Amino acid sequence: MSVELGHFALVLALALAIVQAVVPFAGARLGSQTLMRVGEPAAVTGLALVVGAFAALVAAYVQSDFSVLNVWENSHSAKPLLFKITGTWGNHEGSMLLWVMILSFFGGLAAVFGRNLPPTLKANVLAVQGLIASAFLLFILLTSNPFTRLEPAPIEGRDLNPILQDIGLAVHPPLLYLGYVGFSISFAFAIAALIDGRVDAAWARWVRPWTLAAWAFLTGGIAMGSYWAYYELGWGGFWFWDPVENASFMPWLAGTALLHSAIVMEKRSALKIWTVLLAILTFSLSLLGTFLVRSGVLTSVHAFASDPTRGVFILAILVFFIGGALTLFAFRGAALAPGGLFHPISREGALVLNNLLLTTAAATVLVGTLYPLLIEALTGDKISVGAPFFNLTFVPLFLPLLTAVPFGPMLSWKRGDLLGAAQRLQAAFLIAAAGGLAAYFITDRASAFAALGMVLGFWLILGALTDLALKSGIGKAASSVALRRLIGLPLSVFGTALAHAGLGLTVLGIVGVTALEKEQILTMRPSEVTGIGDYSLHFEAVRPVTGPNYTEEQAVFTIYAGGVARGEIISAKRLYTARGMPTTEAGIRTFGLSQLYVSIGDSTADGGLVVRIWWKPLVILIWLGALVMMTGGAVSLLDRRLRVGAPARRRSAPVPAAEKA
Amino acid sequence: MRKRVLSCVFLLALAFAGPAAAVEPDEVLSDPALEARARELSAELRCMVCQNQSIDDSEAELARDLRLLVRERIKAGDSDEDVRNYIVSRYGEFVLLKPRFSVRNALLWATPVVVLAGGGLLVILSLRRRSARHAAPLSVEEEAALKDILKK
Numbered sequence: 001m002s003v004e005l006g007h008f009a010l011v012l013a014l015a016l017a018i019v020q021a022v023v024p025f026a027g028a029r030l031g032s033q034t035l036m037r038v039g040e041p042a043a044v045t046g047l048a049l050v051v052g053a054f055a056a057l058v059a060a061y062v063q064s065d066f067s068v069l070n071v072w073e074n075s076h077s078a079k080p081l082l083f084k085i086t087g088t089w090g091n092h093e094g095s096m097l098l099w100v101m102i103l104s105f106f107g108g109l110a111a112v113f114g115r116n117l118p119p120t121l122k123a124n125v126l127a128v129q130g131l132i133a134s135a136f137l138l139f140i141l142l143t144s145n146p147f148t149r150l151e152p153a154p155i156e157g158r159d160l161n162p163i164l165q166d167i168g169l170a171v172h173p174p175l176l177y178l179g180y181v182g183f184s185i186s187f188a189f190a191i192a193a194l195i196d197g198r199v200d201a202a203w204a205r206w207v208r209p210w211t212l213a214a215w216a217f218l219t220g221g222i223a224m225g226s227y228w229a230y231y232e233l234g235w236g237g238f239w240f241w242d243p244v245e246n247a248s249f250m251p252w253l254a255g256t257a258l259l260h261s262a263i264v265m266e267k268r269s270a271l272k273i274w275t276v277l278l279a280i281l282t283f284s285l286s287l288l289g290t291f292l293v294r295s296g297v298l299t300s301v302h303a304f305a306s307d308p309t310r311g312v313f314i315l316a317i318l319v320f321f322i323g324g325a326l327t328l329f330a331f332r333g334a335a336l337a338p339g340g341l342f343h344p345i346s347r348e349g350a351l352v353l354n355n356l357l358l359t360t361a362a363a364t365v366l367v368g369t370l371y372p373l374l375i376e377a378l379t380g381d382k383i384s385v386g387a388p389f390f391n392l393t394f395v396p397l398f399l400p401l402l403t404a405v406p407f408g409p410m411l412s413w414k415r416g417d418l419l420g421a422a423q424r425l426q427a428a429f430l431i432a433a434a435g436g437l438a439a440y441f442i443t444d445r446a447s448a449f450a451a452l453g454m455v456l457g458f459w460l461i462l463g464a465l466t467d468l469a470l471k472s473g474i475g476k477a478a479s480s481v482a483l484r485r486l487i488g489l490p491l492s493v494f495g496t497a498l499a500h501a502g503l504g505l506t507v508l509g510i511v512g513v514t515a516l517e518k519e520q521i522l523t524m525r526p527s528e529v530t531g532i533g534d535y536s537l538h539f540e541a542v543r544p545v546t547g548p549n550y551t552e553e554q555a556v557f558t559i560y561a562g563g564v565a566r567g568e569i570i571s572a573k574r575l576y577t578a579r580g581m582p583t584t585e586a587g588i589r590t591f592g593l594s595q596l597y598v599s600i601g602d603s604t605a606d607g608g609l610v611v612r613i614w615w616k617p618l619v620i621l622i623w624l625g626a627l628v629m630m631t632g633g634a635v636s637l638l639d640r641r642l643r644v645g646a647p648a649r650r651r652s653a654p655v656p657a658a659e660k661a
Numbered sequence: 662m663r664k665r666v667l668s669c670v671f672l673l674a675l676a677f678a679g680p681a682a683a684v685e686p687d688e689v690l691s692d693p694a695l696e697a698r699a700r701e702l703s704a705e706l707r708c709m710v711c712q713n714q715s716i717d718d719s720e721a722e723l724a725r726d727l728r729l730l731v732r733e734r735i736k737a738g739d740s741d742e743d744v745r746n747y748i749v750s751r752y753g754e755f756v757l758l759k760p761r762f763s764v765r766n767a768l769l770w771a772t773p774v775v776v777l778a779g780g781g782l783l784v785i786l787s788l789r790r791r792s793a794r795h796a797a798p799l800s801v802e803e804e805a806a807l808k809d810i811l812k813k
Contacts, residue, residue, distance in 0.1 A: 235683060235718065242713055298712075341792055344785075352784055360777040367772040375765065384707045385769065386715065386758030393773050523686045601685070610686060 003068055006056025007147035010097075013049035013104070014137040016042050020107075020130030024123035028195075036119050039126035040111040046133065047108035050101045054088075057097060057146050061088045067153035070094065070146040076159035076578045078549040086169040087160040092294065092310075093146035095173060099290070100136045102174070102181045107133060110185055110210075117206060124192030125185070132184055135317045143310045159578035162550070168228035172221060176248060179218020180286045183255055185210040187283035190276045191325060194332040199272050204265035207279065209637055211262060215255045216633030222248055223626030234584035234599040236614050238513070238622055241390040243298045246369045247289030253362035254282040257355045264351050268340040268413055271348070273333050274355070280329060284322040285362070291318050297373060343415040350408040350416075357401040364393050402456055402507065405500055406463020410470070428466045432458035446516055453511030460504025464497040495636025499629045506625030512594075512618025519615075523608035533615040535596060536560045537569070542609065550576045552585065555600045555609060559589060566591075571598040571611075593620045683718050685725070690732055699732050702744055706731070707756050715758060727756075 020042035027035025057070070061084050066072040074091045075084060089098040107129040114122045140146070189207045193199040225248070230238045239245065258278045265275045292298055295311030342348035368385045375383050406428065410421035436455030443450065469475060471493060472486035520532050524539045531537075540556040552574040559566045571587030587598040594617045601610030684703075690696040703717035708724040716724040716731075727748070734744045748756055760766045799807065 237718070240713075342788075344788060356777065356780045356784060359780060360773055363776045364773045367769055371760075371766075371769045379765070381765070382753070382755040383760050383766070384713065384755055384758050385760060386707065386713055388705045388759035389769075392759065397773060397777070521684055521686050521689060612683075 002056045003060050003065065003147050003149070006053040006060075007145070009049045009053040009056070010137065010141060010147070013046050013053065014134060014141060016046045016049065017130045017133040017137055020046060021127050021134055022130075023127075024130075025127035028120040028123040028127070033119060036123035039123050039130070043104075043107040043111035043126050043129065046130075047104040050097075050104040050137075053147075054097055054101045057094060058085055058088050061085060064157060065153075066155070066157050067150050068146075069148040069150045072150055072154055072157045074160050075157040076549060077156060078578070079160060079165065080548055082167070082170065083160060083165045087164070089173050090160050090164040090169055093140070093144045096136070096140050096144050096294070097146055098173060099177055099181060100133065100140060102177045103129070103133050103136065103184055106182055106185050106210075110188070114206075120196060121189075121192050121203075121206075124195050125188045128188035128191045129184065132188075132321065135320070139310075139313050139317065143313050157578075159549070159576065162574070162576040162579065162581050162583045163232060165549075165576075166228065166232060168224065168232070172224040172228055174221075175217050175224055176221030179214050179216075179221050179255075180248065180251060180289065182210065182214025182217055183251060183258075183279075183283040183286050186214070186258060186279040187325070190279035191328065193276060193336075194328045197332055197335055199265075199276060199336055201266050201269045204262045204269075204275065208259075208262045208266060211255065211259050211279075212633050212637050215252070215259050216630045216637070218248070218252050218255060219626055219633065220630045222252060223623045223630075226626075227623045230619075231586055231588055232583075234586050235612065236586070236597045236599075236616055236619075238510075238619070241368075241387040243369050244293055246365050247292045250285040250362050250365050250369075251282055251289060253358050253365065254278060254285050257358040257362070258282050260351045260354050260358075264348050268342065268348055270340045270342060271352070271355075272336045276333065276336065277329060278355070278359075280322075280325045284318075284325070285366070287318050287321060288366075291315060292369070340414070342413070345411065345418050346416040347408065347411045347413045350404065350411050353404055354401065354408065357397055361394060361397045361401075364397070365390070368393070399456070402460060402503070405460055405503065406466065409467045409496060409500075424470060425463060425466055428462035429459065432456075432462050443516055450511055450515035453515065454508060457504045457508035457511060460507060461501045464501035464504070467500075468493070468497050491639040492636045495632045495634075495639065498632030498635060500632075502625045502628030502630075502632055504625070505621045505628055509593075509618050509621030509623075509625060512621065513616045516617045517614060520611075520613040522611055523604055524611045525608045530611075530613065532596070532613050533617075534561055535566070535591075535615070537596075537598070537613060539609075539611070540568075545572070547574070549578060550574050555587075555598075555611070557587070557598060559596065569596060569598050571600045573600060590620065593618050593624075595619050683720060683724075684728065688725070688728055688732065690736070695732075695735050698741065699728070699735050702731050702735075702741055703728055705745075705758050706748060707758050709752060709756060727752075 020039055023042070024036050024039035027033070027038065059065075060068045060071050061075055062081070064071065064075060064077040064084070066075075070091065070093050074094070075087050079087065087094075089095045107126065110122075110125055110129060114125065117125070186207050189203065189210070193203055222245075225245070226238050229240070230236055258275065261271050261275045261278055264271045291311070291314045295308075295314055297311055340348075368389055371385050372383050375381055406425055407418070407421050410416075410424055411418070432455050435458040436451045439454045440448070440451035468486065468489070471489055472482050474482045474486065476482070477485065518533050520530060522530060524530065526539055526541050529536055529538045536559075538558040538560060540558055542553055542555050545552050545554050552572040554570050554572045557569045557571070559569055567589060569587040569589045572585040574583045574585050575581070576583065584599055589596045594615065597614040597616055599612045601612065603609050684700070690699060700717060704715050706716045706727060708714050708716045708719035708721050708727070710721050710723050711719050716727045730748070731744055734747055739747065745757070754761065760769060762770055
């Protein structure tokens with residue numbers, strides 16, 4: 001019964017979304033306050049309906065109601081409760097429902113928190129949100145209905161893919177979608193601005209918190225996905241340049257650029273046209289990512305062609321929104337008045353450089369991801385674009401970008417002093433260089449590349465600290481005064497420093513694990529010992545263990561450092577009985593910021609076990625840095641200036657003197 | 662196969678999953694320098710039956726054959742380029758994870774350069790145009806209007 005109610009709620013939500021798309025928009029055109037006010041209750045009620053539908057699906061999963069096709073395909077009665085719940089979105093239909101729920105969530109938030117927006121802007125924003133929601137609700141109801149019943153109901157389900165039976169499924173997709181879909185608000189604002197034909201600093205101020213929130217979620221989502229892949233895949237890679245990863249990375253790159261250009265727009269009212277375009281592009285990339293992942297086109301163009309219903313539907317949504325937005329932009333974009341002037345060497349200039357490099361990076365990932373599809377569709381030839389291509393093109397783009405980061409906040413608006421900024425960063429540079437040099441000798445001159453990379457990481461972190469120190473006058477004013485000033489700094493200054501320092505931490509982690517990783521691949525028999533780095537591993541035994549819905553063979557190792565036992569590491573091969581599917585469960589032990597990673601392979605004929613051991617120095621920093629970036633975003637969001645919203649508009653715009661005469 | 666696992670994890674593009682394993686102990690060459698070269702080359706070669714995964718990361722049977730083949734060629738004294746050419750001659754360009762510079766791949770390789778240069782040029786031009794426009798001296802009418810205001 002609740003399943004039918006859920007289905008019905010979804011249909012109702014579609015009807016309401018259409019109302020939300022049409023009525024407020026018409027109200028804004030006709031200047032009718034009554035019609036415009038429909039947007040708010042429509043968005044909030046729509047959210048309640050989608051949440052209701054989602055809850056109905058979760059309930060079906062929790063109850064193991066195998067009369068629902070989707071539950072039967074993806075669940076099992078013996079599955080632990082957490083995985084029954086998270087399994088709701090561990091499949092195509094459920095994850096699309098999660099997607100739409102988060103879209104409605106942002107729509108509801110915009111309705112509730114947008115009370116201080118000008119009525120027409122708010123009406124248009126909600127209308128655009130409603131339009132996106134209608135398209136995706138229609139997609140779910142027509143091609144991916146999670147509420148389809150099965151008659152007769154099977155006695156047992158087919159179980160969730162074992163890879164997904166992990167805490168990661170509880171965290172990663174919701175975070176990722178909060179980021180992905182969160183950019184729909186920036187998109188809606190951009191469209192609304194184009195319809196209105198005006199954008200100003202106030203617009204940027206309204207858009208920034210939404211962009212910031214989406215960006216912080218996306219950062220967390222990508223990092224969580226990376227960590228999940230790292231421990232689940234059994235060999236400790238943290239980024240693969242796989243199309244599905246690229247699908248989430250492109251909106252991140254564009255979103256990061258948007259975040260920065262919106263600052264210029266808010267503070268200096270420059271880069272208006274560009275910021276609006278970027279808001280459109282960022283969400284377009286989110287839509288593209290959804291298409292790539294959901295249509296099956298990545299597996300092969302032919303697989304896509306053989307069952308194109310879903311793919312073509314999303315493609316149509318994609319073309320409609322991206323094409324429509326860009327067309328609107330083409331007609332209206334040029335009418336947006338350009339803003340303040342600036343010298344190339346200035347805060348604005350630095351942010352433009354940031355945008356240029358990030359956009360190039362996003363374009364590179366986009367073309368690299370789509371090129372094999374393009375070539376296959378055009379010529380039938382198959383080519384591959386993988387990690388070696390992306391590493392080769394990405395590093396030269398990111399090196400100047402990262403090097404320039406600490407300069408940005410040091411330059412003043414309009415016209416900056418590069419030499420002065422360099423002088424103020426002198427100490428940071430010297431300490432970073434010394435740090436890199438120290439790292440070089442500590443690692444026995446293992447890698448000059450690593451040392452240089454470390455300099456870059458330290459440079460980012462120290463640059464961020466220098467900014468805080470200079471803004472609070474540490475070293476210049478008396479320490480009590482400086483401390484008071486530091487506490488009094490706007491939270492967004494801390495946000496910037498945290499985000500930039502987090503980036504530095506991630507760089508340190510990537511450099512550390514890429515250049516200084518140690519690896520051992522060998523066959524071991526119980527009671528044998530092998531060394532890696534400063535540690536040695538003693539292979540104790542293999543023991544069988546039975547879990548709730550799996551059986552596993554655990555290989556137990558004792559870790560020794562300098563003759564002292566430092567604990568155990570357990571690595572397992574698991575067999576999920578319902579699907580008869582094996583997985584590897586890597587054994588990971590953290591020492592400081594580094595990890596020891598053990599993964600076991602097949603048994604050999606003579607009673608040995610294939611063992612792969614990695615020493616992954618500083619690897620934790622990769623995700624810790626992302627967490628710090630995310631925190632930076634959150635701290636920035638708490639800034640009073642963003643929360644209060646823009647000051648009330650002046651009743652009449654000041655008229656330039658020349659016109660008055 | 663491991664890439665398919667990854668697809669599972671990332672964005673839940675559900676796919677079939679299997680246990681992870683790659684280079685086996687019995688494949689490793691005794692000369693560490695040669696082995697290092699083999700590993701580097703393996704990371705650039707695609708496991709053809711997998712989804713966007715190198716032979717160095719894959720446990721597929723075909724990946725193992727290719728790994729052994731790479732090591733054989735290296736032991737026979739081939740240079741890295743020789744090994745690549747040999748593998749491509751047998752399996753086609755699909756096997757290379759880093760596509761070659763060629764007319765067909767021109768757009769791919771040119772993208773970063775063209776976008777960066779084009780974008781940079783656009784930025785410079787628009788900065789120039791705008792500062793030129795703003796720096797233009799006042800017209801006669803503007804001058805008169807200004808005087809008019811100042812007199813008031």
